[in-house]
Amino acid sequence: MLVENSRDPEKVRKEKLEPRTDGTLCLSGRSWLPCYGDLRTVIMHESNKSKYPIHPGSDKMYPDMKKLYWWPNMKADIAT
Incomplete structure (x- = not known):
């Protein structure tokens, strides 16, 4: 498990990253x-x-993306 990139390593350690058959990790x-x-x-x-011609914005992007992906500080990355 890679925790060195997290601002709060204890949070990541408490949540378990699990390997998938394709070699990727999931949380x-x-x-x-x-x-x-x-x-x-x-x-x-x-x-x-x-x-659609309307920009979805970070308020809509984050809930949609968090259903599929996770990384440390994801919400802040999407907002900027």
């Missing part, structure tokens, strides 16, 4: 994304796209 059924690489940026960019 409470959501994909856990490590702090390195551009994967988070790509996912936020794709989630921000919409088939």
